[in-house]
Amino acid sequence: MTESLALLFILFFKIGAFSFGGGLAMLPVIFQTISEHGLMTAGEFANLVAISQVTPGPVVVNAATYVGFNVASFAGSLSATIGVTLPALVICMTATKFLDKFKENRIIMNVMKGIRPATIGLVASGVIFLAREMTFAPIPLIIFAATVVMSGKFKINPIVITLIMAVAGGLLCG
Structure with a gap:
């Protein structure tokens, strides 16, 4: 059980730390990750996406909570949810501290220009995944x-x- 909780935390921490573009853009990353570890089938994941969309809160947090609960009940949902939200919390707190200093920085602006098209690609990937699983x-x-x-x-x-x-x-x- 402890191994499952640690695995959920680490997997979702990585997803939270290295995925950009919000919940829809992160869904393909979540699916790929949980598929590699045999945590859920494609059909179960399609149901997860539907449930995550209609329940209150951010899609990625709902998805992490659902996967965690599916794997290890309440403790699993807690572990996955903390894992996916912790990076965003740390990044936001750090970014807020330095935002004014880098607001006009050309390198930061160019990084943002590079992230935008990648984000659109990730969202499109999520749409394609859902379309493949749709009846x-x-x-x-x-x-x-x-x-x-x-x-x-x-x-x-x-x-x-x-x-x-x-x-x-x-x-x-x-």
């Missing part, structure tokens, strides 16, 4: 299209859309 049956495609229309054309609140589509999915897919 392309008529009902899920209709739910997807309705979500895009409700969000893009009618500007309906995402919370309302999520609730509507959860009910639709439960009624139509179950």
